[in-house]
Amino acid sequence: MSGLYQALSGALRLGHPAALATTVEGPRVGATLLVRPGADPIGSLGDDELDRVVSRDALAALAVGRTGIRHYGPHGEARQEGVTVFVDAFAPPPRMVIFGAVDFTAALVRVAVLLGYRVTVCDPRSAFATPHRFPQANEVVVEWPERHLERVGAGLGPRDAVCVLTHDPKFDVPAIVAALRTGVGYLGAMGSRRTHARRLEALHALGVTDRDLERLMAPIGLDLGARTPEETAVAIAAEVIARGAGRPVPGLRDRSGPIH
């Protein structure tokens, strides 16, 4: 007992990032090393240089949430065999920021929580953005979308999602512009084709390019024939999954004709 398990379970319970590296092939199968950003590693795979290289690689794997095996030479040499290490990356949950506190939002919060997202609902209208209406959201924020993204946008990465459900150009155009400045992996906006055509004009007028807009999934969601808020939430979540996995599943954006 080296305190490694205590450190790992503490990090997992608090949602702090941690990576557990374990030798699965080589001289010391089962040897374990715990790596956390900003903290000293705990444990050892049995060789100082191997520990150093694996620590570095485990932190990189953690940043992108990639769990899997890696091959090394006995002292951590790249492009050699002899030691296989399983790196289990416990990244903090991905984030979903939903702009617009509408009925569709409540359903999307539930589906996003099911998928393991940490969910923020943001709307500048205090009458709508209440924890009471979105009990499953981790956070309900009364704030203008662009202001919110000024605060948290730098922390959004490839595993995260921004869904703009406001349906109102006054809110969603600035929200989209602000979201395009972040590194968020998924960006979608709700609205009929007519709404979206008007929104595109407004975005172009603000200097947003067609190339920027390739990132924007609008109308949001896969073409499942969804009608209810719950069905729409599933169509949106399905598109988030497909985009994250790099699968070329056609969405509503890629079709013409009515959405429902």
Added chain:
Amino acid sequence: MRELLDDIDRWRGEGRRVALCRVVDLEGSGPRLPGAAMAVSDRGEVSGSVSGGCVEGAVVEEALAMLQGDQGARMVRYGISDDDAFAVGLTCGGTIHLLVAPLDW
């Protein structure tokens, strides 16, 4: 792994020894991704899962044999044949590689 912590803590608090069984690699398709984990106490209590239910029984036996024999960590491999997969409603035909190891750290 996160979902196993309460059970592992309770077992260790009761002085039980615990084996940790983790999917570390897949060939072809498999029901659970690398990182899927199952814990087994030396009394045969089980938490979590490493597949869609097709290999758990065999893994528990492997884990208990390891704990009872005081053996070290080992890799085990299960091919999920198309027939077996069909029997439990899965559509995979892959192989999963598991590390079965005493949780002695």
